[in-house]
Amino acid sequence: MASLFSTTYASLSYGGPAASRPRRRMVAVRAEAINPDIRKTEEKVVDSVLLPEISKPVTAYCRCWRSGTFPLCDGSHLKHNKATGDNVGPLLLKQK
Amino acid sequence: MASLFSTTYASLSYGGPAASRPRRRMVAVRAEAINPDIRKTEEKVVDSVLLPEISKPVTAYCRCWRSGTFPLCDGSHLKHNKATGDNVGPLLLKQK
Numbered sequence A, B: 001m002a003s004l005f006s007t008t009y010a011s012l013s014y015g016g017p018a019a020s021r022p023r024r025r026m027v028a029v030r031a032e033a034i035n036p037d038i039r040k041t042e043e044k045v046v047d048s049v050l051l052p053e054i055s056k057p058v059t060a061y062c063r064c065w066r067s068g069t070f071p072l073c074d075g076s077h078l079k080h081n082k083a084t085g086d087n088v089g090p091l092l093l094k095q096k
Helices: A076-084 B076-084
Strands: A045-050 A058-061 A088-094 B045-050 B058-061 B088-094
Touching: A076 A088, B076 B088
Parallel strands: A045 B088, A088 B045
Antiparallel strands: A058 A088, B058 B088
């Protein structure tokens, strides 16, 4: 199984002073599955949102595959990000 | 860093005939980052969709963190699923 590896670092030394560029956070991401447990009997987990049925001003949908209320977000990305150094977050559907 | 490991198997021998239960696909998922490259300078990647601006009958949003058109889906989950045995797919927003 192929792997992509990189390590945490603060800056590289090309292209001007480091302070002028945003710090790029690098994290190790292997070529492995990202969904540990959600609907694993399904060949592909696809969810559909019928937009006329969205009534709340903001509805958050999970993209971290750790939510206990999937496909809705339950904030589990916070624990995942803290544990792994990742930076994933939800998709917000807004009425206006 | 904590790891969760499991291996691919076809069935277990408890709870009645295997044929009566859907086959549960197990894949190795480590406690690692799932976003290899998208907007890594951001503390948390959150996207907002203003629903009045959605005009197409179906719009697919990426949940595999591999799309070249993130936050939109470009079908990259197919390659990811094939390479890793995962089963992730997009979130579809439908007008009706």
